[in-house]
Amino acid sequence: MLYAQVPVRATCFKQIIKPQTPISKEGEAFIQIDLLRFYISHCYLYRDAQKIGGSTDSIYLIDFEQPKPVQFELDHPNLVPNRLQFCIGVDSISSCLGAYEGALDPLNGMYWSWQSGYINLKLEGTYALNQQKEAFQYHIGGYQYPYNALRTVELDLEAGLDFILCLKVDLLLELWDWKQTKQLMRPCLSALRFADILAQSFEISYD
Amino acid sequence: MTKLILYSLLLALGGLSWQNFSGNISPPKHFPEWVYPFDKNPLTKAKITLGRVLFYDPILSRDSSISCASCHAPFNAFAHSDHALSHGIEDSIGRRNAAALFNLAWQRQFMWDAAINHLDMQALAPIQHQDEMGESLTKVLEKLTRSKRYQQLFEQAWENQAISIPKMLKALSAFQLSLISAGSKYDKVKLGEAEFNPQEKKGYQLFKLYCNRCHQEPLFSNYQLANNGLAIDSNLMDYGHFEISKNSKDKMLFKVPSLRNLKYTIPYMHDGRFNSLREVLRHYQQAHPYISPSTDSILKKGIPLDDIQTTDLIAFLNSLNDLAFILDPKHRFPKILLQK
Numbered sequence: 001m002l003y004a005q006v007p008v009r010a011t012c013f014k015q016i017i018k019p020q021t022p023i024s025k026e027g028e029a030f031i032q033i034d035l036l037r038f039y040i041s042h043c044y045l046y047r048d049a050q051k052i053g054g055s056t057d058s059i060y061l062i063d064f065e066q067p068k069p070v071q072f073e074l075d076h077p078n079l080v081p082n083r084l085q086f087c088i089g090v091d092s093i094s095s096c097l098g099a100y101e102g103a104l105d106p107l108n109g110m111y112w113s114w115q116s117g118y119i120n121l122k123l124e125g126t127y128a129l130n131q132q133k134e135a136f137q138y139h140i141g142g143y144q145y146p147y148n149a150l151r152t153v154e155l156d157l158e159a160g161l162d163f164i165l166c167l168k169v170d171l172l173l174e175l176w177d178w179k180q181t182k183q184l185m186r187p188c189l190s191a192l193r194f195a196d197i198l199a200q201s202f203e204i205s206y207d
Numbered sequence: 208m209t210k211l212i213l214y215s216l217l218l219a220l221g222g223l224s225w226q227n228f229s230g231n232i233s234p235p236k237h238f239p240e241w242v243y244p245f246d247k248n249p250l251t252k253a254k255i256t257l258g259r260v261l262f263y264d265p266i267l268s269r270d271s272s273i274s275c276a277s278c279h280a281p282f283n284a285f286a287h288s289d290h291a292l293s294h295g296i297e298d299s300i301g302r303r304n305a306a307a308l309f310n311l312a313w314q315r316q317f318m319w320d321a322a323i324n325h326l327d328m329q330a331l332a333p334i335q336h337q338d339e340m341g342e343s344l345t346k347v348l349e350k351l352t353r354s355k356r357y358q359q360l361f362e363q364a365w366e367n368q369a370i371s372i373p374k375m376l377k378a379l380s381a382f383q384l385s386l387i388s389a390g391s392k393y394d395k396v397k398l399g400e401a402e403f404n405p406q407e408k409k410g411y412q413l414f415k416l417y418c419n420r421c422h423q424e425p426l427f428s429n430y431q432l433a434n435n436g437l438a439i440d441s442n443l444m445d446y447g448h449f450e451i452s453k454n455s456k457d458k459m460l461f462k463v464p465s466l467r468n469l470k471y472t473i474p475y476m477h478d479g480r481f482n483s484l485r486e487v488l489r490h491y492q493q494a495h496p497y498i499s500p501s502t503d504s505i506l507k508k509g510i511p512l513d514d515i516q517t518t519d520l521i522a523f524l525n526s527l528n529d530l531a532f533i534l535d536p537k538h539r540f541p542k543i544l545l546q547k
Contacts, residue, residue, distance in 0.1 A: 098380075115323075
């Protein structure tokens, strides 16, 4: 069996996000991210309509402090994939199965004990707003109708398996209109909108 | 022939569901199938023991002052008597009456508002809650890993695998799943070992007429959400399931509690507002025409019970008290916690 590792990365204005490192925009301090963690699950590689590989784990917790790659098992190593599909978050079935080790361990701080269910994404830090600092905290999740925040992402692949999956936080915040809402901590309509935007903020990069 | 094979296969599978997975615990004959997924967490004696020690050990709280048993005491059928609202760390007062704990293997949702979807995940709420045990999971794991006692107990329960939060949760479940209350007079009657007296018999008829649709026998709850017509407490402003779903249809929906062991679980209702069964029945006798659209129709008009019927119904409810459960030494404080 053949395997491929796909690195996952989070960037802001083309800089890789690192802990305790302010990121500037056009020479001015803009943001510092203190925590960025998210689940990706149900990852598959396609050649046109044919599924040619799937991730070896069903769920990965990606932490920007030490992002782990997603490992794919290739059922058809001779075929070059041209599409990647994955979900952001934990699906509703997995959200109701009780205690698990590994990515779903509640110790990871990604479980809402007050309402049961995983937080699909945590993004926390401070914005630098005209010399003032303002904290932000986004905990996006929800697995029950009507607030199911799980999202599926599909991205085209152009040059085979040597790609990096990239979350562009600058794009996410631009689409989100971060000046409006700086706290989001529960399943609700805004969380659904955030989830939609999050799904549009991934891209494939080759460097 | 094929039918026979299929039948034996079904029997074998049916048997598997509890015999192989639930250790020495089996569902009482007159109970329905339980719903806890024992295949994902097979019960063993070692796991139940570990869970029992964890349940009684204040090590799970920030300042080692509060254990699960501080709010869930065996002599109260694992509820908290005398306190309408639960008391937690540093004397903080919670928002709800501590629920009684028994027959949990038959429940799919937990807490008064059904906020929690799996027994294994329930303990995360009190452990991390600022007003209950106020501790972080990282600290809990550190404390357990450092302790000789827990190294040993986890080793026995999980054959040398590392201590972890999911294992702790599953052990707490194991102990709580072993809390089965099925030894009341009612149970003996159902098993043909006793008979109701005439008063209890009349009460049973009234019960079946007015209460059974929600407090369904033999568990005495359907464990679904319902609105039994309680007015909202203007201090607590607790809207039940609405707090979780934020759907206005869910206002004042609370999980139907079991009516077993009521003698030991005073006070009653999610906020402990009633101190006697007579008060509860007075509530059910009143009409509740306008309180909320989700109020059950049978309760809107009020249940017609005269004084004699009230007494009969209470006599029946008393036949649901299970002293053998309350006194069961297997459920009590484990002596191992007295050793250093």
